[in-house]
Amino acid sequence: MNITHFVENLNRGGLERMVLDLVTEQHRLGHKVQVICLFERGSLAGELDALGIPVHACHKRRGFDLRAIGRARGYMTAHRPEVLHTHNAVAHYQAVLASAGMGIRQVVNTRHGMGGQQKPGRREWLFRRAMKATDAVVAVCEAARRDAVHRGIVPAAKACVVPNGIVLGGFELASDTMHERLTRMLNLPTGTRIIGTVGRLNWAKDQASLIRAFRQVHESRPDTALVLVGDGELRDTLRACAFDEGVAGSVHFLGDRNDVRQLLQGFDLFVLSSVTEGYSMALLEACATGLPIVATDVGGNAEIVRDDATGRLVPPADAPALASAILGLLHESQRASSFGRAARQWVEAHGSLEAMATRYGKLYFGDMEAAS
The missing domain is CATH 3.40.50.2000 (Glycogen Phosphorylase B;)
Incomplete structure (x- = not known):
């Protein structure tokens, strides 16, 4: 045709x-x-x-x-x-x-x-x-x-x-090797748990709620870092938010990147904090990388992330709920790993x-x- x-x-x-x-x-x-x-x-x-x-x-x-x-x-x-x-x-x-x-x-x-x-x-x-x-x-x-x-x-x-x-053949599973590489790139201490997200820095993705949630996570787990991949009109606003929350030193803005697949392999956990969403390509890519996921229950997110099976769903614009779900997966590493494996199996069958x-x-x- x-x-x-x-x-x-x-x-x-x-x-x-x-x-x-x-x-x-x-x-x-x-x-x-x-x-x-x-x-x-x-x-x-x-x-x-x-x-x-x-x-x-x-x-x-x-x-x-x-x-x-x-x-x-x-x-x-x-x-x-x-x-x-x-x-x-x-x-x-x-x-x-x-x-x-x-x-x-x-x-x-x-x-x-x-x-x-x-x-x-x-x-x-x-x-x-x-x-x-x-x-x-x-x-x-x-x-x-x-x-x-x-x-x-x-x-x-x-x-x-x-x-x-998505093109599944281009995605490798998250690995210790890629985690160590990302840790070195960001000059983080060995063993830092990396919480990552990918998306435009705009109102719809609501990274401000994620930063506020990360402050609570970081207070409980100082061995954590937050990585935001993407750029947009709220970049300076979000940087100011990280400063106001007292976590600017642990929040890393990587901007618009052409190596997202490799960066995903270095994450421990993927988070999507959107207040509105269709059918998120970022979530599909996180599934393909075998990452446990925390996402807001908006739009089509629940059609990708099955709560307590491939990740956790939380209400939108609710920083405490987001923080609680993140901390839960950080504390239960075996459960988080099982979510990641199930996410990869799901995307192979449906995505x-x-x-x-x-x-x-x-x-x-x-x-x-x-x-x-």
């Missing part, structure tokens, strides 16, 4: 990584694939360049930008897609506008998050207006599908679920890229039931 993916950009993030992996797999399967970015190409575009997969940028400006719409239409006209696969709301209604009258056989949108924290406004109004030209809307978890239908954003008949998947690509392939031919 000729497939066009339409995104805002390919900067580093969970959505963007999922798109890159899916596009790469579709290319491997012999489909003719291109990616159109509404704004800039983004830092990950080079990975597709290396495979010969076209990545185009429309360089959209603020407000209604007819030139950007024209560029997008030109890229689609040249590619003659049978399938238009858009990602999230803004990219979707812009792509639907740009492709009007082109006769594309199947138009699919994936909503990568929950969206429940955002007030319904112009963005969702425009998204709903684009539903007439949309064949299917994919939620990445059942919780997100129910929410989108309940709020009247997506008609139930057009809503389905395709969970995200692979191949399983995700197969479901999308069925959806591209209009098979809603098989896709879900």
Whole structure:
């Protein structure tokens, strides 16, 4: 098939990584694939360049930008897609506008998050207006599908679920060797227990609650360090939070990294403190590394982390509960190890890229039931 993916950009993030992996797999399967970015190409575009997969940028400006719409239409006209696969709301209604009258056989949108924290406004109004030209809307978890239908954003008949998947072959289990390497890199004392998280430093991930929880953990276990991988607009705010909590010396901000898989292998425990989440790629990667997990019970997290089986679930924005769960796994190392093993087994069965690509392939031919 000729497939066009339409995104805002390919900067580093969970959505963007999922798109890159899916596009790469579709290319491997012999489909003719291109990616159109509404704004800039983004830092990950080079990975597709290396495979010969076209990545185009429309360089959209603020407000209604007819030139950007024209560029997008030109890229689609040249590619003659049978399938238009858009990602999230803004990219979707812009792509639907740009492709009007082109006769594309199947138009699919994936909503990568929950969206429940955002007030319904112009963005969702425009998204709903684009539903007439949309064949299917994919939620990445059942919780997100129910929410989108309940709020009247997506008609139930057009809503389905395709969970995200990852390339499992690229992940090695956490090991003492990698732990020691990370300990040396951060100049930590031998034997330090490393609590890690991966994600953009923004309101949705709520790393402030994690830092406040870590203060309680560190008071009980001074042999601990907190590692935050990722960057974002709250970097300085979170640094100030660590200082205010008195743990700045034990909280390490590693920024945007291209060696996340290796860093994960050095963690003792993975924590996700989000207040809203779709189907977290970071959690899938933690499972693939065999890490015990503490996560907030929001969005699709409970569809990945099974409480008391592969990790612990706690309420969002509850630092004491987060601290208690972390300390519980630090004190019970055998239990934590069993959670990690179970997490790896679960992701092998349910979280692979191949399983995700197969479901999308069925959806591209209009098979809603098989896709879900």
